[in-house]
Amino acid sequence: MAVIDGTAGRSALRALHRARRRRYLLDVDWVDALYKAYLTAIVAAAAVFFGSRLFGTDRVTAAELADVRRFGPGALGLAVAVAIAAGLRSGSRGGPLALEPSDVTHVLLAPVPRATVLRRAASSQARGVLLVGAVVGAVAGNLAAFRLPGERAAWVACGVAFGTLAVLAAWAAALIACGSRMSTRTATAVGILLIGWSAADLALAARSSFGSALARLALLPVASGPAAIAGAIVAAVVTLAVTAAALARIGDSSVEAAERRARLVGELRFAATLQDVRTVIVLHRQLAQQLPRSRPWFGSGERGGRRSQPVTGLRACWRRDWQGVARWPGNRLLRQLVLGLLAGTALAAAWNGTPALVLAAGIALFLAGLDATEGLAQETDHPIIAAGIPIAWGRLLLRHLLAPAALVLLAELAGFVVVAVFSGTATALEVSALVLLPAALAATAGAAAAVVLGAPSATLQTFGSQMGLPELSMMLVLLRQVFPPAMAVLAVAPVAVAERTGSGAVAAAAGALVVPVLAVAGVVVWIGTRKLRTA
């Protein structure tokens, strides 16, 4: 039997690549592709131009600049550590590469060195990863230049360098974990260690961790000096060395994990193409191996023997939803907490002069809502079960909204603590307290609407084309997909409104809550009138 060396393997892979490229070039509709590129360029340019203004253009004060110099490396370093920890966990589950299922079956099982195959896939993925890092870094550098002293070109250049190296570090960490078949526990432990180290750096305004050293690169326009430059160079060299080591070990990756990942990522991409939010969430959970616990964290509090009367209606749904939460894996509970903290941090930053961050707060709460509405989503996943229940479909769905709203509210309370610590004013606390409940309801209602709506129908997607206006379909689909998270954003937007108002902030915030509350009421009525379709 022939064992193929690396060179022959590479040439076979190149031949496949060429054949597929030829077919792709034959199939591609160039007019359509150019039109899409044209639209994307216009939207991206408009987003950067207007987005820059939203993040504020007021120059920071001397005291704020001192804070940026002191705590900036720690804060950015913490973000790098979180990205590396996420990379390690992804790698322990077979990431970051996602091969095609047919590549696993035919190429990884062929007598070709796996390192050859996987390195090729890795270099292809690396190009995309580095591009994303560079673009995000450039945009962030551009935003920083509006408020911080220093040349715009220098900010953008440092942003690109930092963004590229930060994503490369996270990606290489994933590859190392995958190639060394690191267990999820070990990956989590290493990740926690790195995050803890960076958090300590942030708290003590130190620069001892890898993340802080790398972050000094991003802040060179305001904090240069031999120590900063040396730290940044060391971090860059370490990143490149880790990447080289990761690529050297890649051939030892588990085929079992690669096959599972290939299947799930393929399905995930398909669901994303259809814009099917629920399917994307379910597949993502499978990919992250976030399976329900066989032993619940806590009991429902009502056992058959102790029940005096049958549990029906609202109480049954409330209990069922908490039973589901009791079986959440630890990382899902942790995510709920982190999303609450993120929302709080974004709102505190919005209150401190960056109003656009209400967008981040709203999206974080919407994501928390999507996780929390699992009971409702299970009903929509298995409508055949509900078909045998003598309760109207819409009413059944509504009964599944109470527990998620309570859960999102709990996450928000964690965020409220962050607002209390970082905003520092009684008005900020009053405004935040005012939006707590409406935001929880809006995030839950928005998430429920996203789940109940499902993927956009083919009718909607082709409606515009039939009218001779293909852009109309795109706009309708976009509105439909943006509306659910927009509800959560609208519910926290009063914080930005109040911050801009000055005196009478609480009253202004209360006024701004009218729209989201009406939107929640509208969604509740809409869900309550849904009819069951099992076909």
Place this chain on the structure above:
Amino acid sequence: MSNLGGTTRAALLAHDLRKDYGDVVALHDLQLEVARGELVALVGPNGAGKSTFLRCAAGLLDPSDGILLVEGRRAGSIEARAALSYIGDNAALYDDLSVNEHVDYLAALHGLDGRPVSADQLLDVLNLADRADDLPARFSRGLRQKTALVLGLCRPFSVLLVDEPFVGLDPAGQEALIDLLCAAADAGAAVVVATHQLSFLRHASRCLALRDGEVAYAGPPDREALDTFLD
């Protein structure tokens, strides 16, 4: 097609093989041996561990413990991959390659000098010759299964593992496949076929029945003897 001469060494050997999925034990200290030239029917109820065993031997699953050798090499190693051909129950095929392009690509990956002669014979036998330039992505389940069979059989191998190959095949396809499997065994390959189709037993030289991840029966493909073990 394999044309190896027979030897006494086991082509496929499992010793104390164990595979766990968390709390679930799929293979429990499995002992198993298949010699070259044997056509083994691997049977057992759903969840018995048939597919898990085949996937471990193909290198798609990592055994939790024990020894699993293909031609004396660790399952999944590059030498084992050169010797073993695995045809799964769910055909994994490229969406953007025709059947012929699949054949050419896999031939290159297996170090063959040009297109294997057996590919055209297999396409004829399995009634796929007219569709060889079509994309299998647009095929029915049965035609996809036939494509996977062509790809698995046209490459060199001395061990052939086939998982539920008859599902989705028309009667003519099933008969053609049985002939191909027998021919592979006659040519000296160790052939293991996991199936629920007990009529296949009459073509097998030996039968292995799995139950709860262990070998419950190993012996001649005697339907009555087997029934007692599986009941």
